[in-house]
Amino acid sequence: MQGLKQGKSTHYCLIAMGANLPSATGTALETLNKSLELFLFESLQVERISEWFSTPAFPANSGPDFVNGAVAVKTKLSPEGVLSALHRIEAAMGRTRENRWEPRLCDLDLIAYDDIIWPDMDTFNEWKSLDLASQQTKTPDQLVLPHPRLQDRSFVLVPLNDIAPDWVHPVTGITVSEMLSAIPAADLAEISKISV
Numbered sequence: 001m002q003g004l005k006q007g008k009s010t011h012y013c014l015i016a017m018g019a020n021l022p023s024a025t026g027t028a029l030e031t032l033n034k035s036l037e038l039f040l041f042e043s044l045q046v047e048r049i050s051e052w053f054s055t056p057a058f059p060a061n062s063g064p065d066f067v068n069g070a071v072a073v074k075t076k077l078s079p080e081g082v083l084s085a086l087h088r089i090e091a092a093m094g095r096t097r098e099n100r101w102e103p104r105l106c107d108l109d110l111i112a113y114d115d116i117i118w119p120d121m122d123t124f125n126e127w128k129s130l131d132l133a134s135q136q137t138k139t140p141d142q143l144v145l146p147h148p149r150l151q152d153r154s155f156v157l158v159p160l161n162d163i164a165p166d167w168v169h170p171v172t173g174i175t176v177s178e179m180l181s182a183i184p185a186a187d188l189a190e191i192s193k194i195s196v
Helices: 028-042 079-092 121-128 132-137 154-163 176-181 185-189
Strands: 011-019 045-049 053-055 066-075 107-113
Touching: 011 028, 011 154, 028 045, 028 066, 028 079, 053 154, 066 154, 079 107, 107 154, 154 176, 154 185
Parallel strands: none
Antiparallel strands: 011 066, 011 107, 045 066, 053 066
């Protein structure tokens, strides 16, 4: 938890964004763009925004294609404070939480906060090693950072590579671009940039 131990006043966060249902705001893309307008009201200063990408729903055939993107933000909030802020933005966009991996109006995931491992290495490793069946039914009762399955998800890595290709995973020591290069070509072929 290096960033917190040093008493830094400003922290760097990577946030993944996704939606595959229309909302009262409009299309999935319009909803995500609108959600970005709320970041500053939640003390999240947007530094970089990725391109938007069309990606298949995960797991396969679980709903319409997603619009996915990523943002880098600076904030003085704690990790839990950032998570709470993202949940408030999701709720403002109309999101409810009923089923795991369901179609979503707005999904904002805190992927990384500085270079911290939260809450500890054992918890991180426990969630990183979950098999797919367990991932579909189990949800952590606390924030786990960095996101334990970041390295497996092309729909997160492609937008992240757009804004932070050199960010280094604090556990593996691998950059975003290196993680992306390990994704199967067939998975990447299903992702396309959205022209706006």
